[in-house]
Amino acid sequence: xxxLAAFCETTPALCAPEKWAIxxxxxxxxFLGRGLLITLRIALVAALASLFFGTLFALARSSGLRFxxxxxxxxxxxxxxxxxxxxxxxxxxxAARARLGLSAIDAATLALILYTTAVSAExxxxxxxxxxxxxxxxxxSLGLTYWGMMRYVVLPQAFRRIVPPQVGQxxxxxxxxxxxxxxxxxxLAESGKLIYTSYFNPIQALLVVALIxxxxxxxxxxxxxxxxxxxxxxxRQREPALAPHTLPT
Amino acid sequence: MIALLVRSLPVLLEGLWVTFQLSLLAFxxxxxxxxxxxxxxxxxxxxxxxxxxxxxxxxxxxxLLVQMFFAFFALPSLGITLPGFVAGFLxxxxxxxxxxxxxxxxxxxxxxxxxxxxxxSLGLSYFQTLRWIVLPQAFAITVPPxxxxxxxxxxxxxxASAIAVPELLYQARVLESRTFATYPIFxxxxxxxxxxxxxxxWGVNWLERRLGRYRAS
Numbered sequence: 001x002x003x004l005a006a007f008c009e010t011t012p013a014l015c016a017p018e019k020w021a022i023x024x025x026x027x028x029x030x031f032l033g034r035g036l037l038i039t040l041r042i043a044l045v046a047a048l049a050s051l052f053f054g055t056l057f058a059l060a061r062s063s064g065l066r067f068x069x070x071x072x073x074x075x076x077x078x079x080x081x082x083x084x085x086x087x088x089x090x091x092x093x094x095a096a097r098a099r100l101g102l103s104a105i106d107a108a109t110l111a112l113i114l115y116t117t118a119v120s121a122e123x124x125x126x127x128x129x130x131x132x133x134x135x136x137x138x139x140x141s142l143g144l145t146y147w148g149m150m151r152y153v154v155l156p157q158a159f160r161r162i163v164p165p166q167v168g169q170x171x172x173x174x175x176x177x178x179x180x181x182x183x184x185x186x187x188l189a190e191s192g193k194l195i196y197t198s199y200f201n202p203i204q205a206l207l208v209v210a211l212i213x214x215x216x217x218x219x220x221x222x223x224x225x226x227x228x229x230x231x232x233x234x235x236r237q238r239e240p241a242l243a244p245h246t247l248p249t
Numbered sequence: 250m251i252a253l254l255v256r257s258l259p260v261l262l263e264g265l266w267v268t269f270q271l272s273l274l275a276f277x278x279x280x281x282x283x284x285x286x287x288x289x290x291x292x293x294x295x296x297x298x299x300x301x302x303x304x305x306x307x308x309x310x311x312x313l314l315v316q317m318f319f320a321f322f323a324l325p326s327l328g329i330t331l332p333g334f335v336a337g338f339l340x341x342x343x344x345x346x347x348x349x350x351x352x353x354x355x356x357x358x359x360x361x362x363x364x365x366x367x368x369x370s371l372g373l374s375y376f377q378t379l380r381w382i383v384l385p386q387a388f389a390i391t392v393p394p395x396x397x398x399x400x401x402x403x404x405x406x407x408x409a410s411a412i413a414v415p416e417l418l419y420q421a422r423v424l425e426s427r428t429f430a431t432y433p434i435f436x437x438x439x440x441x442x443x444x445x446x447x448x449x450x451w452g453v454n455w456l457e458r459r460l461g462r463y464r465a466s
Contacts, residue, residue: 011327013326013327013328014327077447078443081400081404081442081443081446081447081450082404082439082442082443082446083404083405083406083407083408083418083442084404084407085407085408085410085411085418086404086407086418086421086435086438086439086442089418089421089422089425089435090431090435090439093425093431093435094431094432094435097431097432171310175310175311175312175313176312178312178314178315179312179314179408179411181314182411189312189314189315189318192315193318196322196323202318202319202322202323202326203319203323203326203327206315206318206319206322206323207319209315210307210311210312210315210316210319213310213311213312213315214306214307214310214311217309217310217311218306218310221310
């Protein structure tokens with residue numbers, strides 16, 4: 001007996017051909033594909049919006065102007081420390097109470113933006129702080145304004161360095177989109193749930209769904225490792241091995 | 250509104266207690282799996298490396314919700330029926346353990362070989378080297394990421410409400426659907442979550458400062 005057959009002997013529920021058979025039907029894949037599209041659309045919109053707002057919050061927090069940095073800090077610290085699922089429910093119910101006319105997808109996307117903006121702001125701020133002081137001083141002494149310095153000197157370097165953590169956050173975001181299913185949105189995870197509640201094959205349906213998420217996120221993480229390797233190479237050529245202020249005094 | 254909060258608070262606190270228990274058990278499981286996983290990934294034996302890598306990559310790259318559904322809805326067809334709380338803490342612990350594995354591995358690998366060689370050539374025994382050179386540095390490097398993961402894990406425990414574990418968010422939703430007092434209930438719930446997660450952040454910062462002196466560089 002081959003090992004697979006022996007394994008199936010012990011766990012018939014996993015191997016039962018009739019439980020896998022529905023995945024031979026194209027309409028099941030069309031259904032999952034539609035769910036996947038919703039997942040990807042929510043993740044993409046939330047990622048782009050969070051990058052934009054996250055940059056604003058990071059700039060506000062590192063501006064040194066108290067009336068900007070205090071509210072930005074409060075926002076970031078509070079929203080980073082709250083569960084995403086909590087924010088999804090709260091946004092959904094609050095939007096319904098306020099009669100904003102937001103659909104469930106809009107409310108869920110807004111919740112993901114609220115959370116990811118806070119995380120993104122912290123990542124971008126760390127990127128800004130990692131740019132050597134000397135770069136800022138040089139930019140200012142060359143006559144650039146504060147915004148000119150940020151726009152042309154600090155942010156381009158910061159953004160290159162934060163690619164790996166931002167991709168990591170994108171992976172988290174793709175996983176977090178599975179939570180919006182609780183509002184009855186048929187994204188990928190919810191589609192899987194609908195399949196197994198109709199065909200009574202939770203093992204098979206959840207494994208298929210998990211593998212689709214895995215394919216997306218594993219690709220993203222490999223991509224980020226690639227992107228990380230290139231700038232590190234360039235940086236090594238540009239920057240001296242030891243920055244002056246780390247020399248023993 | 251005050252009366253409503255007075256009536257709701259005991260229910261929410263009950264939920265907070267379940268969240269706390271869920272997190273504590275999952276933390277113990279995650280730390281254990283993380284230590285085992287990091288050992289698997291660092292020993293010079295390829296099959297164990299593969300198992301460690303497969304564990305980390307699979308569980309890190311799939312949603313916790315799907316893992317929790319698997320533990321609660323799919324395992325019964327394999328003959329393993331778990332109560333919601335157990336399925337919840339197992340899924341949460343296994344998921345977080347994959348992240349812990351990477352954090353602990355990074356700490357162990359970050360201790361420079363030169364330090365170990367220097368300690369041994371100064372006449373320290375293997376255990377003295379481990380006790381005074383390797384572990385303090387590895388611990389100092391591992392504490393901040395493990396702390397952040399723990400805070401994330403407490404927040405992720407809210408996902409267990411999807412399999413009807415009566416934790417904080419679940420209780421909040423039940424109360425909301427009964428009273429329609431969205432704002433008071435959800436704002437209180439949010440504050441209760443902050444009461445758990447913000448002190449963890451402080452604790453991590455404090456430990457980071459205290460252990461800072463063990464850091465090389």
